[in-house]
Amino acid sequence: MDYSERLMRVMLSDLPDGVGTFEDFCDGDGIVEDGEDEDSTFAIRMRVRKTGDALEVDFAGSDPAVSGPINAPLSVTASGVYCSLKMIVDPGSLIPPNSGAWRPIRVTAPEGSVVNASFPSPVVYANHEISHRVADMTFGAMSSFMPDNVMACSQGTSGIITLGGLDPRNGQRYVSYETIKGGWERDRTKMASMLSQPVSQIR
Known part of the structure; x- marks a missing residue:
């Protein structure tokens, strides 16, 4: 794990420093609430700051958890971030993907939000929806200050x-x-x- 951390820090250091933001919307959670005519969209907001050999990802401003089973616990949200960062930072797959590799990367989100849900918010589709959307958002945020290192997004779902x-x-x-x-x-x-x-x- 220490070896993975060292490699990640070295490779992060080789990339330019910067700050990037990205905002995206999900079409809905599959639930039409009382008083609504249709499912409501919800927002996920991300801010990435890369400084030296470390990187911070903050989801402040993301919408609160929704009624449908599409919320994500923070671990699932972080997995989407890690997936994209591994491709950006280590395109040759030299870093063993273990917890040591993620030590230089800090992921935070407001508790009770759609990207840091807590009981009793339903989370069954998080791995298939929110993590994929967050992965694409990470590409978008990072592309604002290192466009040559970032690939195009997928469907985000x-x-x-x-x-x-x-x-x-x-x-x-x-x-x-x-x-x-x-x-x-x-x-x-x-x-x-x-x-x-x-x-x-x-x-």
Whole structure:
């Protein structure tokens, strides 16, 4: 872990210092609240400061946790940040990805926000939605002061489709949980169900 930390600090030091911000919106949480005609969007706001061999990511100003199961605990939010930073800082994959690699990176978010939710806020889709959105936001924020080191964003979502019902042939319940993720780094991502992409998305 100490070795990973040293490598991360060395590679961070090689990149320019700077501050970047990014704001993004999710179309909704899947819940139409009382008094609403449609699902409401919610905002995620990020500020990145890179100084020397360390980096701070702050989500101050992000919206409060929502009613639907799309909130993220801070650990999931941080995983989206780490994923993108690893690609930016270490494109050759030289740093072993363990907790030591993340020591120079500080991720903070307001408690009770959509990116730092606490009980009883539902979080089941966080890994497929918020972490992907945060990963893309990290690319956006970092590109403002190191554009040559940052790749283009993906869809910022896994595009989950969940189908369920009662099979009329045998009376058994069924459920299908499909991830319809977009491309990342000139290829489809390595999600479990990627070979079932709809043709309309591939066109």
